[in-house]
Amino acid sequence: MIIKSAEFVVSNSDVEKCPKSSLPEYAFIGRSNVGKSSLINMLAKRKSLAKTSGRPGKTQLINHFLINKNWHLVDLPGYGYARVSKSAKKTFQKFITQYFSHREQLVTAFVLVDIRHKPQPIDLDFMKWLGENGIPFSIIFTKADKLKPKAIEHHIDDYKAVMLEFWEDMPNYFITSSTKNMGSDMLLTYIDGLNKNLKL
Ligand code: GDP
Numbered sequence: 703m704i705i706k707s708a709e710f711v712v713s714n715s716d717v718e719k720c721p722k723s724s725l726p727e728y729a730f731i732g733r734s735n736v737g738k739s740s741l742i743n744m745l746a747k748r749k750s751l752a753k754t755s756g757r758p759g760k761t762q763l764i765n766h767f768l769i770n771k772n773w774h775l776v777d778l779p780g781y782g783y784a785r786v787s788k789s790a791k792k793t794f795q796k797f798i799t800q801y802f803s804h805r806e807q808l809v810t811a812f813v814l815v816d817i818r819h820k821p822q823p824i825d826l827d828f829m830k831w832l833g834e835n836g837i838p839f840s841i842i843f844t845k846a847d848k849l850k851p852k853a854i855e856h857h858i859d860d861y862k863a864v865m866l867e868f869w870e871d872m873p874n875y876f877i878t879s880s881t882k883n884m885g886s887d888m889l890l891t892y893i894d895g896l897n898k899n900l901k902l
Pocket of ligand 1: 716844847848
């Protein structure tokens, strides 16, 4: 899929105010600073569709973007940023859980994980929560340019081993780098395939 158009639609913290349209949507979520904005900009081939964060934890909203006039890319707030207050964390959890529980248009979530780090409880817990709530997801490993190919393999193997303690299979995953423009085609082809399947 080639992204011909990418338009910002709306930002809000209330799932009720998300676009009413029934277009399929794909949500991107992960820890603050994982490289989510950079990945979205890479996918859309736009320099600043999603704002890359000067200050992590700043973008605490559900952001809808309309892609090729036929699907929504949803940029969800980054989680796990230490300096966000407890009450902000609670509000965050509430609207994120509401988003995932109520948004019927959601086809799948993409959970972003920095490929350099060992599996983090916050990501593992979040994926468990998605699984328990029947929400399909894939993992997107980010910043792959920071590791050599062999190290990438090792990190993926380690990640798989931890995932298989809870999951029957390793979820679908993608290896990406926004600085090297790596993984974009695979991801877009995957989304395109899901969109086409929905129409069958
Ligand atoms: P967000 O907070 O998840 O939206 O993360 P950003 O996209 O703002 O990126 C956080 C930091 O990681 C920034 O300094 C980016 O330049 C850097 N970054 C993001 N993606 C990549 C990547 O693929 N490779 C490298 N080397 N750095 C990245």
